[in-house]
Amino acid sequence: AAPARARPAGEAPIPKVVTEQGRHALLVDGKPFLVLGAQVNNSSNWPAALEHVWPAIEVLKPNTVMVPVAWEQVEPEEGHFDFSFVDTLLAQARERDVRLILLWFATWKNNGPNYAPAWVKLDNARFPRVVTADGRTLNSLSPHGQATLEADRKAFVRLMRHLRQADPQRTVIMVQLQNEPGTYGSVRDFSPLAQREFERPVPETLLRRLGRQPGTWREVFGADADEFFHAWHIARYIDQVAEAGKAEYPLPMYINAALRGPFNPGQPGQYASGGPTDNVLDVYKAAAPHIDLLAPDIYMPEYLHYTTVLDRYSRPDNPLFVAETGNRGEYARYFFSALGHQAIGWSPFGIDYTRYSNWPLGAKAMNPETLEPFALNYRLVAPAARVIAQASFEGRVHGTAEQPGEPVQRFPLDGRWNAVVTYGVPQFWFQGQPPGNPEPVGAALIVQLGPDEFLVTGIHARVEIVAADPAVAARQIYAYVDEGTYDADGRWRFHRRWNGDQTDYGLNFSDATQLLRVKLATY
Template sequence: TLGVTTVQAASTPLPRVVTAEGRHQLQVDGKPYLILGAQVNNSSGWPDMLPAVWPAIEALHANTVQVPIGWGQVEPTQGQFDFSFLDTLVTQAREHDVRLVLLWFATWKNNGPNYAPAWVKLDNARYPRVVKKDGSTLGSLSPLGSHTLDADRTAFVALMKHLRQIDGDRHTVIMVQVENESGTYGSDRDYSAAGDKLLQSPVPAAVLKKAGKSVGTWSEVFGKDAAEYSYAWAIAHYIEQVAAAGKAVYNLPMYANAALRDPFNPGPPGGYSSGGPTDNVIGIWRAAAPSLDFVSPDIYMREWKKYTTVLDRYSRPDNALFVAETGNDVAYARYVFATLGHQGIGFSPFGMDYTKYSNWPLGAKAITPETIQPFAANYELLAPLAGLIAKQSFAGKVWGASEPDEAHEQTLDLGDWRVQVSYGRPQFGMDPPQGNPQKLGGVVIVQLAPNEYLVAGYHARVNFMPPKGHDGQHFLLEKVQEGRYDENGQWHFIREWNGDQTDYGLNLTSQPQVLRVKLATY
């Protein structure tokens, strides 16, 4: 194992999430950081699996890897901890030059406690399960069990303490997800006596303030939503206490992820994971769990309309957008661009390893270099720009678009200019755009200076236009440079684009091209 010496002073600032003017930035080593992430499969967090992980991460060009740490794995016997896998993981991540996000699979791993130790998940008296309206019991553990909270929190604190000892000077681990897709399927709330009591207790002030409501019990204030809302508060409050205790020993950014409900036809709570940070209770979660830096969507919806609606709902002045999980099928790859356009601090396809498991139909049918390729192409393009994107995004100077399902054209409003993005448009603009044969189109635009923009993307035609209300304005592309940024953020000029390459829009192809565009009026 790594040394157990206590770190006196960290050599670089702790990773953190900063917020200003309703925008957010993740900082690592004191610098803006964009997560070009990947999550491994659920059973890949074991030393013997790591050789099947790293080649996929390398092929992907990811800079950050999310790996589960199971409660039962680290505390098989109460009070006896084994963090040897974490030691191995941190050592190998450093060798592979990637950062880590740890996933604390404990009281909740998608509704149930399967990752909790046997001494927890088999002791119903001490660690109670959720009771349904009809009195029967679900697999899900109740957030109102005080022994459960004590035990989870104790284990999490031990984990964070150990992590600080082995990594407090390096910050290979930059962030921790607390639990996984918390909530309960099969009931809107816990119908135990404690759950009934909660429903008739006053809504906490922080929630009232957030919701703009006045004093009352959950039932009084929220009526027919009270069951779900009080349950969301109970889970968020539980996770808050785990996260706060962990932060007190090692203050890394922390978040919780959501098993989403359908953005348009959600159906009743319990049909989806009730009590988790779904889009209707983000405010309650933010009020109940101030130690969480944000709540994140796990997006397994291929449709453009649904995907971008989820991005809208989780990108808020009080919540940084991090796509904590998304499908690893080709249809999802392009959404990294829309995520950037929504001020996203990161994006992470799920199941990116060569353990030969695939979660189709949520993701790809098989994980091979071919299925990784479209994600890899995007990361390869974005990696040299990552710091710049994270920096300018915080200033409100990043726009992004992903190819829609049906429309083949979109307009982005950059304030000073507008940009028309079209997909699958034949040369010379004679025919209308037809969409790409595979929906791989996407573009990110970063403002560098007045009238100067960086443009990068794939399979898209980018046309600058004057802003709204200035339609007749004469303007031109003063200069379009193609180049590349090196590891130090230094720009290296390659060539100028002109003629066919610019006359009918800037033609982004299958090549990882980065353009610097200077616009002028005359």
């Protein structure tokens, strides 16, 4: 039978997010793709800034660069569109063979409309802002402004229409809608417009999703009513923008979250109220069916905080994508934790040489030394990225990062085999209590390739794979431990075989770029 909708020869399939059995993949060129990301700084969305972007990209070697496209730059005057920056960016990305994720900075860029055109952000009557309970007007646009929605949506539709015809190569693989939406300083809008809405019954879709009985927002949600209401309306607003954009060009679309603390969240308004924080993910899922995923921006260096956030955003109904993370060295190892949580991608923030630093969130200075631990991640994983993305879709990827004070980590692989990862021991032999690394820089990745075969890599870690059955463990040996890499067509290229000292005391990784194919056996 002929395909339902034939594509012109040479045109690549449109990227999409797929879910099977609660596991996810981002398909690029029709196959699972792992985003090895790099996000540029907030003001690097101009042609003159790009010359300071690429030198950092050449050091880090991501496969995807994340760049803002500001509403103010594409529609400086109402109805007059200018996509010249997008075209420049597309051409330069293609020259460097990287994909792009575009960030639509519009109604909300961290609470405020600073990236909206002057004709929007200076017209409070037409585009109303959030009003607090005590009557103050905040610099955060209200999700209840119909004219605001229409204007944002119209501009976004034009952007997607432009991309559809300017990018048959699918250089752009995903689009972020807004940036860390939500409101600081008030749980919601209390303007008369919003208040009327608040007194209406909770929408049926939301009741069904959460299994609640009908009533007003206050009746149904009690103390959470104000925040859930704001989240619902921001999510509905963004979903309508996404829906219209997808009607032009259905790229995957996501919303990123300014997180609240996983254990001590504080009050909505202290964190971005109405954004996709961990307590309102279900509200967003109900309100925004055109959004493929909700992505955490993780600026919490502490192990339990970081990994708890990964847990909460990696769900059968939500592919994990770490849209931003700090670019300080201590964050680098969490790339492996993200892979262990089935991430479709991960991206440090602030990757360019524009001489800006968001310290203390990130590093004090951006330079090749700062980039090195992140570059090591990508050197290790890039050749196997397609293999990993496919394996992740099938639940065969295990990744972990070093936790201070926990120098030994044990976890099951497939039921037959367990992993033991040890930090801070020498490569040759060792007895006693492992000390952990002087700084917690260690990480490990184990991808199951077959019943007894694994792809293994790591950073400052010793990895052992031990049979779960002690009788098997007593007789286990390596059939082989082969160091090599994958070529561009995904074929394994053998470099050398590890044996003797290199295998007698586990598989010891340093900061060398080493990828192993390990086959276990018993005698």
